[in-house]
Amino acid sequence: MLLGKQGAGKGTQAARLGDHFGLAHLSTGDMFRGQAASGTAFGLEAKRYMDEGELVPDEITLGLVEECLAPGGPLDDGFVLDGFPRTLHQAMELDRVIGDHGLDLAINLEVPREIVLDRLAGRRVCENCHRVYHVNMPPTVNWTCDTCGGHVVQRDDDTEEAIDRRLELYEQETVPIIEYYRAQGMLAEVDGVGDGDDVFDRLVKAVNERFPDDTA
Numbered sequence: 001m002l003l004g005k006q007g008a009g010k011g012t013q014a015a016r017l018g019d020h021f022g023l024a025h026l027s028t029g030d031m032f033r034g035q036a037a038s039g040t041a042f043g044l045e046a047k048r049y050m051d052e053g054e055l056v057p058d059e060i061t062l063g064l065v066e067e068c069l070a071p072g073g074p075l076d077d078g079f080v081l082d083g084f085p086r087t088l089h090q091a092m093e094l095d096r097v098i099g100d101h102g103l104d105l106a107i108n109l110e111v112p113r114e115i116v117l118d119r120l121a122g123r124r125v126c127e128n129c130h131r132v133y134h135v136n137m138p139p140t141v142n143w144t145c146d147t148c149g150g151h152v153v154q155r156d157d158d159t160e161e162a163i164d165r166r167l168e169l170y171e172q173e174t175v176p177i178i179e180y181y182r183a184q185g186m187l188a189e190v191d192g193v194g195d196g197d198d199v200f201d202r203l204v205k206a207v208n209e210r211f212p213d214d215t216a
C-alpha cells in the first residue's frame, strides 16, 4: 500500500511497482471507472457521484474495494493499493476485507507540503485530452495542447485555496492511518522528493528490505 499526499506521485510509482514485482495495481480511481463500465451496482452508484463532481461516500468506496478484493482475484496474487484507505475507518475495514491474507507493507511516500503545493498549483491540464502540463513545462505553443490542439487550463480544484483545503483534509483524515500502521510495525517511510527514477529505486529497496528472501 502506498500512502502520501495528493501530488506526491503515488499513482505513477504504484504502477511502476506493480510492473516491477508482478502485482496488480489497484487505484480507487481506476476501480471506480472499471466497475462503472461493467455496470456493477456499486460502480454505477459511484459514477453518479463522480459525474456530479461529488466525493464518493465511504460505504460505496468500501463496497467497491471489497468487490475488487473478492476471492479469486488480486487478493490471491498480490497487489499494490493506491488512493485507499483515506480514513482510519477505511483502514480498519480494509483489515476486515483482507482478513487472514494480511497486509504486508504500508509505505509513506513523504513529500513536503511546499513541494506538492507547487506541483499541484502549477499544474495545467488540456480540457480536451486531459494531458497534464506544468507552468514550468508548458506546451510549445501558447497554452495549446501539443497532442490535440485543445486549450490547456488550470482546473478549478487546482487553485492554491482548493489545494490547501485538500492538504488540510489529508492531515486530519489520512495522517492517523500512517500512525495506525506504524504502531503495527508495518510502516516504511520513503523520501518522495527528487527524480522519479531515484524515488522508484528507494521504493524497491524498501520493499526488498521488508522481504529479503523473495527479492524480485
Ligand SMILES: [Zn+2]
Binding pocket: 126, 127, 128, 129, 130, 131, 145, 146, 147, 148, 149, 150
Ligand atoms: Zn490535448
